[in-house]
Amino acid sequence: METVTVTSQSYLTFWLDDELFATSVADVSEILELSKITKVPRAPHFMRGVINLRGIVLPVVDTRLKFGLEKIPDTVDTCILVLNLTIDDQQIVLGAIVDSVQEVLEIDAARIQPAPSIGSRYKSGFINGMVKHHDQFIMLLNIGLVFSTEELSILQNTSDQESTTHS
Amino acid sequence: MDHLQGIFIAEAEELIASLEETLLQFDKDRTNKTFIETIFRSMHTLKGSASMFGFESLSALTHELETVYDLIRTGRFTATNEVLEVTLEAIDHVKKIIRDQAMQDPANRARHETLRTAIAGLTSVARGQQSNTPAGVATFYVHCRPHANVQLKGTNPLYLIEDLVSLGSARVLPHLHEVPPLDALDPTGCYTGFEVFLASKNTLDEVQGVFIFAEDCCDVTVEKIADSDLLLVPEFIQALDIKPFGAAPFGLPAIRHLVTQALRAGVTATAGAPAATAPAPAATSKNHVTSIRVSSDKLDELLNLVSELVTSQAGLTLLAARHDVPGLANLAENMEKISRRLRENAFSICLIPIDTLVTRFQRLVRDLSKELGKEISFSAEGVETELDKSIIESITDPILHMLRNCIDHGIESPAEREAKGKPRQGNIRMKAFHSGTSVYIQIADDGKGIDAEKIRQKAIAKGLLLADTVLSEKETYDLIFKPGFSTAEQVTDVSGRGVGMDIVKRNIEAIHGEVSIASRVHEGTTITIRLPLTLSIVDGMRVRIASSEYILPLTAVDKCYEIETHKLRQEHAQKIEFDGDLLPVFNLRQVFHEDEPRPDITQVIKVQYDEFPVGLAVDAVVGEYQAVMKPLGSFYENREEFSGATILGDGTVALVMDIHKLVRQLIDENRLLHQH
Numbered sequence: 001m002e003t004v005t006v007t008s009q010s011y012l013t014f015w016l017d018d019e020l021f022a023t024s025v026a027d028v029s030e031i032l033e034l035s036k037i038t039k040v041p042r043a044p045h046f047m048r049g050v051i052n053l054r055g056i057v058l059p060v061v062d063t064r065l066k067f068g069l070e071k072i073p074d075t076v077d078t079c080i081l082v083l084n085l086t087i088d089d090q091q092i093v094l095g096a097i098v099d100s101v102q103e104v105l106e107i108d109a110a111r112i113q114p115a116p117s118i119g120s121r122y123k124s125g126f127i128n129g130m131v132k133h134h135d136q137f138i139m140l141l142n143i144g145l146v147f148s149t150e151e152l153s154i155l156q157n158t159s160d161q162e163s164t165t166h167s
Numbered sequence: 168m169d170h171l172q173g174i175f176i177a178e179a180e181e182l183i184a185s186l187e188e189t190l191l192q193f194d195k196d197r198t199n200k201t202f203i204e205t206i207f208r209s210m211h212t213l214k215g216s217a218s219m220f221g222f223e224s225l226s227a228l229t230h231e232l233e234t235v236y237d238l239i240r241t242g243r244f245t246a247t248n249e250v251l252e253v254t255l256e257a258i259d260h261v262k263k264i265i266r267d268q269a270m271q272d273p274a275n276r277a278r279h280e281t282l283r284t285a286i287a288g289l290t291s292v293a294r295g296q297q298s299n300t301p302a303g304v305a306t307f308y309v310h311c312r313p314h315a316n317v318q319l320k321g322t323n324p325l326y327l328i329e330d331l332v333s334l335g336s337a338r339v340l341p342h343l344h345e346v347p348p349l350d351a352l353d354p355t356g357c358y359t360g361f362e363v364f365l366a367s368k369n370t371l372d373e374v375q376g377v378f379i380f381a382e383d384c385c386d387v388t389v390e391k392i393a394d395s396d397l398l399l400v401p402e403f404i405q406a407l408d409i410k411p412f413g414a415a416p417f418g419l420p421a422i423r424h425l426v427t428q429a430l431r432a433g434v435t436a437t438a439g440a441p442a443a444t445a446p447a448p449a450a451t452s453k454n455h456v457t458s459i460r461v462s463s464d465k466l467d468e469l470l471n472l473v474s475e476l477v478t479s480q481a482g483l484t485l486l487a488a489r490h491d492v493p494g495l496a497n498l499a500e501n502m503e504k505i506s507r508r509l510r511e512n513a514f515s516i517c518l519i520p521i522d523t524l525v526t527r528f529q530r531l532v533r534d535l536s537k538e539l540g541k542e543i544s545f546s547a548e549g550v551e552t553e554l555d556k557s558i559i560e561s562i563t564d565p566i567l568h569m570l571r572n573c574i575d576h577g578i579e580s581p582a583e584r585e586a587k588g589k590p591r592q593g594n595i596r597m598k599a600f601h602s603g604t605s606v607y608i609q610i611a612d613d614g615k616g617i618d619a620e621k622i623r624q625k626a627i628a629k630g631l632l633l634a635d636t637v638l639s640e641k642e643t644y645d646l647i648f649k650p651g652f653s654t655a656e657q658v659t660d661v662s663g664r665g666v667g668m669d670i671v672k673r674n675i676e677a678i679h680g681e682v683s684i685a686s687r688v689h690e691g692t693t694i695t696i697r698l699p700l701t702l703s704i705v706d707g708m709r710v711r712i713a714s715s716e717y718i719l720p721l722t723a724v725d726k727c728y729e730i731e732t733h734k735l736r737q738e739h740a741q742k743i744e745f746d747g748d749l750l751p752v753f754n755l756r757q758v759f760h761e762d763e764p765r766p767d768i769t770q771v772i773k774v775q776y777d778e779f780p781v782g783l784a785v786d787a788v789v790g791e792y793q794a795v796m797k798p799l800g801s802f803y804e805n806r807e808e809f810s811g812a813t814i815l816g817d818g819t820v821a822l823v824m825d826i827h828k829l830v831r832q833l834i835d836e837n838r839l840l841h842q843h
Contacts, residue, residue, distance in 0.1 A: 038716075039715050039759075040803055040809065041759035047802060047803070049820075052818050055478070056797065061802070090801065092800070093800075094802060
């Protein structure tokens with residue numbers, strides 16, 4: 001009699017600065033400790049370099065810089081999310097450096113609130129929605145868009161300092 | 168059965184390709200008998216296997232063609248243009264019906280009938296021609312082992328050979344395997360036997376007659392082994408030539424085997440291709456396999472395994488250097504040598520000479536120039552130059568496209584050429600050669616050339632260029648590769664839809680190649696393609712800049728110099744004197760924005776860039792490294808100065824520099840710096 005629709009999905013949450021973000025676990029294939037990253041000279045500043053992932057050369061993005069946050073020294077909690085994304089019909093594997101990972105959460109679709117279009121720090125489109133969890137707002141990221149965008153920062157209306165310091 | 172038919176199709180396509188190639192060669196040199204023989208044999212094999220696998224229509228058609236070539240072969244008919252035309256058409260047709268043997272496509276069926284009539288027409292003409300050469304050359308095998316005391320009986324075996332050779336053309340193989348060491352040698356004794364392959368019009372009896380007075384002092388075998396002149400079959404000669412002088416005689420059974428094999432091999436082997444894989448000298452020529460067919464998947468797998476081995480081996484070397492275990496260093500060194508050889512071997516397997524493409528190009532030039540009413544000759548130089556099979560696959564279409572452009576737009580019509588005082592016949596030359604880490608392929612025509620000014624105007628008109636931009640000649644010609652650019656004033660069937668050259672460029676860049684154009688109005692256009700030798704492993708020099716390691720392809724490295732760091736200015740580029748010459752030096756530390764403390768000594772590596780040498784300043788030279796190339800991925804696709812990355816023995820990643828592109832970028836950047 002009853003029709004049950006699966007409306008909840010698993011999300012991985014992680015910290016960047018003082019904000020908690022979440023991405024669907026389907027996009028994350030593994031979490032790595034920070035290892036030696038080989039710099040690629042003359043690449044965009046948010047591209048930290050490449051690492052060896054079991055014989056595959058994996059590009060690594062400094063998510064803080066991509067998000068327009070300031071650069072901080074790496075800590076023991078700093079880690080790399082290995083993301084498996086489909087961008088423009090292309091399967092792309094990349095590493096995203098985040099401050100720390102928090103947990104895997106089951107989030108009910110009904111609890112997701114739309115991202116505020118006004119007053120948000122981030123440009124619309126990059127945030128799929130928000131969820132309140134233990135008094136903390138979690139930003140659900142459209143991670144494919146974040147890493148396929150040509151834009152240097154996804155911050156809304158910030159000064160262009162990030163792009164000017166680097167060109 | 169499907170599987171077997173698949174094999175047949177693969178084999179037949181190879182046969183057809185070689186047949187086509189030989190036909191085109193024959194077209195140029197109609198007197199060459201070897202070509203006719205090869206053509207005839209190819210057709211014969213094709214016919215045989217087609218009927219065996221149930222391709223009846225194909226078999227019937229080739230049978231009729233074979234008849235024509237049999238007539239030509241025996242001198243009862245001459246190969247006219249018409250014959251060649253029909254044959255080439257028939258071969259195109261065969262290519263189609265091999266995949267549509269029931270001829271469900273009505274077009275195929277119709278053409279099939281037309282062709283059969285055309286071929287039948289040829290045969291009836293041929294039968295009408297009077298034949299006057301009943302040439303019946305046969306090949307005989309003579310094995311003669313004079314008894315040890317033959318000379319005491321007054322017979323000189325050498326005279327026997329001379330008599331034999333005078334009967335026709337011959338090949339004599341001496342057998343020295345019984346010759347004893349000098350101290351045991353009896354100077355009056357005869358230790359040598361010989362085998363003679365004689366192509367002669369004489370009968371068996373006449374050949375045997377040579378030995379009539381020597382029968383009691385020699386063991387003689389005379390046997391007819393073929394009804395044709397085997398000495399004209401290169402495969403047969405090759406099989407004979409690989410035998411060392413000291414070896415025992417072939418013996419009749421082995422020879423018979425060789426004959427059938429040579430005749431068969433003559434068909435499958437691509438005629439005219441260089442004997443790239445020299446057959447190993449087999450002690451007995453029984454299982455004489457010169458090449459085998461391997462699926463390319465297996466080769467790819469082999470290369471992957473070799474790459475993994477090379478990477479693991481680097482780990483082993485590192486481990487051996489760190490731990491002082493007796494014998495380990497030796498073992499690691501040995502492993503390194505073996506893996507290097509294995510690597511070279513595996514890669515050479517995957518190299519294909521450019522030759523394999525030439526037939527397609529020749530065919531295109533021939534057909535298209537006829538269609539457009541132009542007279543064009545096509546020549547290819549350096550076709551033995553080898554490239555990785557994956558590279559060959561990716562450059563075929565771009566080159567075909569460029570050739571089409573040459574024929575359609577480059578070469579003028581005969582009348583136009585005569586008016587300009589040029590020979591009626593246009594010329595397209597393809598030239599392939601090695602230089603450093605690259606292979607170059609040049610396609611040059613002597614057509615009307617491209618007017619740089621016209622390109623400029625057109626680019627401006629199309630909005631690709633601002634009217635006041637100053638461009639060098641090279642930059643102007645590069646505009647041709649911009650998307651949406653086509654110089655043809657009229658769009659023709661053949662080329663000039665405005666798509667093409669940009670795709671050509673993109674395809675070539677996808678395999679780390681480059682393409683450029685140079686042209687002189689009324690003199691012609693030259694297109695140069697630069698391609699990397701192989702995509703997967705490079706021999707490199709490992710260098711360090713600040714805390715990162717890089718690989719420079721060893722083939723580009725010329726020499727290393729040491730200088731004190733304080734003599735190097737903190738600039739991107741400067742000129743420093745080495746060995747009495749001023750060398751432009753790029754300080755990679757500066758270029759890569761590394762600001763860690765500098766070491767006291769800096770290494771300057773002299774590399775070859777295009778026509779002049781350039782120095783690259785790095786912190787240290789670490790050593791040699793076999794770099795297994797890994798792609799950097801789409802996030803770094805704009806970083807052209809790095810052709811990829813490799814994994815070092817300790818598991819970290821090092822970037823592999825594309826010296827050519829890096830230096831070119833640096834030169835461009837510095838030109839800009841000086842302009843400002």
